[in-house]
Amino acid sequence: MKPFVKFKEDKQGTTLMFLHPLAVLVMFDMANWCHSRGIEYVVTDTISTLKKDKKLGRQHSGHRDRRSFDLRSWTFSEKEKQAFMNHYNTKYKEIAQISSSDLVSRLVVLHGEGDNEHFHVGLHPRFTVNY
Numbered sequence: 731m732k733p734f735v736k737f738k739e740d741k742q743g744t745t746l747m748f749l750h751p752l753a754v755l756v757m758f759d760m761a762n763w764c765h766s767r768g769i770e771y772v773v774t775d776t777i778s779t780l781k782k783d784k785k786l787g788r789q790h791s792g793h794r795d796r797r798s799f800d801l802r803s804w805t806f807s808e809k810e811k812q813a814f815m816n817h818y819n820t821k822y823k824e825i826a827q828i829s830s831s832d833l834v835s836r837l838v839v840l841h842g843e844g845d846n847e848h849f850h851v852g853l854h855p856r857f858t859v860n861y
């Protein structure tokens with residue numbers, strides 16, 4: 731039996747227990763979209779700490795607020811990347827993070843360049859988990 735969601739490292743699977751439930755719902759919904767199109771779906775990062783964010787040079791708190799996760803993007807074609815972002819930025823507009831650059835709600839954005847490129851998926855700060 732194949733798992734619904736694959737993680738870059740198996741031990742990351744346990745971090746699901748700490749994520750906001752809506753982030754988990756979105757993660758599995760996105761897996762479904764990808765599986766139906768034959769796109770490999772890999773979660774590369776989920777929750778974080780301030781120490782880890784500083785090390786990575788992250789400018790936002792989404793991962794340590796337990797409302798964000800990252801996805802591998804190189805398994806998508808350029809056309810699939812656009813279709814994926816268009817679909818999910820419309821579907822979950824009401825619960826999406828706000829882009830700091832233009833203040834538009836976008837659930838999923840492409841971050842990084844070259845080998846570092848990935849999808850960052852984030853819920854609005856009102857879904858911050860701080861307990």
Ligand SMILES: [Zn+2]
Nearest residue numbers: 799800850851
């Ligand atoms: Zn991220």
